[in-house]
Amino acid sequence: MKTLKIKELSKNFGTTEVLRKINLEIDEGNFLVLLGPSGCGKSTLLNIIAGLETINEGNVFIDDYNVSKVEPKDRNIAMVFQSYALYPSMNVRENMIFGLKQAKTSKEKIEEQLEKVSKFLQVDQLLERKPSQLSGGQRQRVAIGRALVREPRIFLFDEPLSNLDAKLRVEMRREIKKLHQQLKTTVVYVTHDQTEAMSLGTNIAIMNHGVIQQNDTPENIYNKPSNTFVADFIGSPSMNLIKGNLKENSGDIFFVASGSNLEVPIKDYDFKDKSNLNNKEVFFGIRPEHIFFKKLHETYFEITLRADLSEYIGHEQIVTFDYANQEVLAKFSSTIKIELAKEIRLYFDLTQASLFDAQTQERI
Amino acid sequence: MQDSLQSTYKQLEQKSKYTNIFLRWFLYFILILFASYFIFPLYVMIVTSLKTMEEIRQGTLLTWPSALNFDSWAVAWGGRGYGAGDTFLKPYFWNSIKMVVPAVFFSTFIGAMAGYVLTKWRFKGDKWVFLFLLFGCFIPYQAILLPMARTLGVLGISNSVIGLVLVHTVYGIPFTTLFFRNFYVSIPTELVKAARIDGAGFFKIFFKILLPISAPIIVVTVIWQFTQIWNDFLFGSTFSFGEAAPIQVALNNMVLSSTSVKEYNVDMASAIIAGIPTLIVYVLAGKYFIRGLTSGAVKG
Numbered sequence: 001m002k003t004l005k006i007k008e009l010s011k012n013f014g015t016t017e018v019l020r021k022i023n024l025e026i027d028e029g030n031f032l033v034l035l036g037p038s039g040c041g042k043s044t045l046l047n048i049i050a051g052l053e054t055i056n057e058g059n060v061f062i063d064d065y066n067v068s069k070v071e072p073k074d075r076n077i078a079m080v081f082q083s084y085a086l087y088p089s090m091n092v093r094e095n096m097i098f099g100l101k102q103a104k105t106s107k108e109k110i111e112e113q114l115e116k117v118s119k120f121l122q123v124d125q126l127l128e129r130k131p132s133q134l135s136g137g138q139r140q141r142v143a144i145g146r147a148l149v150r151e152p153r154i155f156l157f158d159e160p161l162s163n164l165d166a167k168l169r170v171e172m173r174r175e176i177k178k179l180h181q182q183l184k185t186t187v188v189y190v191t192h193d194q195t196e197a198m199s200l201g202t203n204i205a206i207m208n209h210g211v212i213q214q215n216d217t218p219e220n221i222y223n224k225p226s227n228t229f230v231a232d233f234i235g236s237p238s239m240n241l242i243k244g245n246l247k248e249n250s251g252d253i254f255f256v257a258s259g260s261n262l263e264v265p266i267k268d269y270d271f272k273d274k275s276n277l278n279n280k281e282v283f284f285g286i287r288p289e290h291i292f293f294k295k296l297h298e299t300y301f302e303i304t305l306r307a308d309l310s311e312y313i314g315h316e317q318i319v320t321f322d323y324a325n326q327e328v329l330a331k332f333s334s335t336i337k338i339e340l341a342k343e344i345r346l347y348f349d350l351t352q353a354s355l356f357d358a359q360t361q362e363r364i
Numbered sequence: 365m366q367d368s369l370q371s372t373y374k375q376l377e378q379k380s381k382y383t384n385i386f387l388r389w390f391l392y393f394i395l396i397l398f399a400s401y402f403i404f405p406l407y408v409m410i411v412t413s414l415k416t417m418e419e420i421r422q423g424t425l426l427t428w429p430s431a432l433n434f435d436s437w438a439v440a441w442g443g444r445g446y447g448a449g450d451t452f453l454k455p456y457f458w459n460s461i462k463m464v465v466p467a468v469f470f471s472t473f474i475g476a477m478a479g480y481v482l483t484k485w486r487f488k489g490d491k492w493v494f495l496f497l498l499f500g501c502f503i504p505y506q507a508i509l510l511p512m513a514r515t516l517g518v519l520g521i522s523n524s525v526i527g528l529v530l531v532h533t534v535y536g537i538p539f540t541t542l543f544f545r546n547f548y549v550s551i552p553t554e555l556v557k558a559a560r561i562d563g564a565g566f567f568k569i570f571f572k573i574l575l576p577i578s579a580p581i582i583v584v585t586v587i588w589q590f591t592q593i594w595n596d597f598l599f600g601s602t603f604s605f606g607e608a609a610p611i612q613v614a615l616n617n618m619v620l621s622s623t624s625v626k627e628y629n630v631d632m633a634s635a636i637i638a639g640i641p642t643l644i645v646y647v648l649a650g651k652y653f654i655r656g657l658t659s660g661a662v663k664g
Binding site: 047050052071072073077078079081082083085087088089098099102103146158 | 552554555557558559560561562563564568572573576577
């Protein structure tokens with residue numbers, strides 16, 4: 001039994017297609033993050049799961065029960081919003097128990113839940129305050145509390161940390177992670193922040209233009225992006241995508257960048273399909289953090305590139321190199337001195353490289 | 365070098381100081397001028413209402429009354445006490461109150477509901493509905509007189525306070541809807557979504573969540589509607605006569621149809637009485653209006 005299952009779901013607003021044939025499944029206790037640029041349909045998908053938005057095609061199942069036509073309040077879900085959406089005229093207590101009161105829960109049960117949750121989230125001192133008298137972090141906590149008291153099957157989070165300042169965001173992120181570890185409730189979490197997605201999710205579904213690009217564990221999303229969109233979207237700075245061709249030479253495969261003669265050996269790469277690789281147009285993908293200044297390992301591939309630009313950002317620096325007229329970014333510790341406009345010897349960790357078909361943009 | 369620079373700065377400082385002083389005085393002068401321009405008619409009205417007819421004939425507009433004499437106020441409010449032809453404001457004042465209170469209440473309430481639906485429960489064609497309502501704001505009073513007279517006749521409520529309540533409510537809805545719609549647009553729809561997940565329905569969301577935070581716009585709407593309806597003359601004079609007329613119509617009858625002598629003091633007192641309720645609403649509600657605006661309970 002899957003806690004949440006979405007089948008062949010499509011949604012349009014008028015003539016604009018927002019979601020196209022979405023299929024998703026979440027196991028009990030998992031933390032699924034919907035990640036993508038703004039306008040990719042992730043929030044619409046969340047609203048559909050909540051029942052706040054109608055469906056054009058397809059179905060949503062909660063615990064194998066088709067809830068496509070069920071009212072939001074009867075779906076056994078709770079939602080935390082970006083703007084907190086606390087009722088301004090009610091104090092914290094009234095905000096938190098509003099849902100339970102609507103559901104005609106007994107007074108004793110309400111009090112019990114309220115006490116448990118407010119203690120747990122450390123908002124028990126704030127119960128008589130109005131939302132306008134709370135700080136951003138406190139409001140966020142109350143909003144989570146309002147969701148918690150209902151003991152839902154699924155938690156829905158809609159960019160809950162976007163309104164907080166950078167420091168508080170990191171704190172609240174850890175708290176949400178802790179919360180999930182303790183409660184083990186199923187979560188669907190929408191964000192456009194990849195750090196949030198990586199640190200929180202047990203699964204990440206990356207969306208673009210209403211289509212799920214890749215749905216996988218954070219490790220696989222980072223290490224084995226399924227297409228150039230995912231490769232480019234995840235990581236900061238994003239993965240270098242170097243255009244070139246594959247060469248097959250007596251069983252060994254090499255990558256040759258456009259405008260260069262250097263043959264980069266592709267060994268131990270897990271090709272999906274080994275046929276027709278010779279002369280294939282590809283993007284060679286390598287992350288800036290997988291380019292090294294020192295040969296730390298036998299297998300590293302040595303290459304000499306010209307350094308053009310260095311951006312100092314405190315603990316590290318991002319250096320732009322020229323590779324046959326294509327820009328390649330590398331991340332080094334800021335203690336390393338790089339001389340600009342000079343050829344520098346670098347080492348690529350080829351075990352971390354990815355290859356994409358230049359036509360289809362898909363991983364090969 | 366250093367010294368010459370210093371003295372240049374000193375000169376500049378002096379210069380800007382004089383300019384500032386001059387501008388400040390100029391500003392006060394302009395402000396006082398405009399303020400007296402606006403206060404002048406009110407001054408004339410109050411002063412005249414306190415004079416006797418004798419004093420009015422002898423003095424100028426601006427002279428003070430010799431004594432505080434409220435006789436003309438009493439006459440304006442309660443009449444002279446003889447039978448036929450004695451028009452005074454008291455009964456019509458209550459007519460107006462009976463008309464204004466329900467009309468303001470219903471038009472504000474309906475406008476709030478309509479604004480809520482138009483912003484938080486979007487439906488197919490809602491833009492058109494809003495457009496037509498907006499169009500209602502631009503229909504001149506005169507254009508609806510005949511159809512409205514016919515409607516009131518069919519309903520059997522012409523020449524009654526109820527009829528006037530209906531007219532003002534209907535005519536007010538476009539404005540009140542516009543006010544509430546623009547207010548509710550600025551309130552995050554996530555609030556409604558959260559309430560729906562919490563299990564609140566259409567009316568509960570309106571009464572429990574939105575209405576309690578609508579104080580600022582309710583005050584604006586009430587001020588607007590109260591002023592409009594209280595000061596209306598055209599609808600009042602068209603759809604009512606005699607006993608059922610509102611105060612503005614009675615005021616007109618009093619001033620225009622009085623006997624041979626023009627009693628300016630009584631006219632002025634009547635005009636002030638007819639204007640007092642709107643002033644009170646401004647003074648009382650205006651305070652809450654500012655309070656409502658500054659409480660800022662909605663936005664995070």
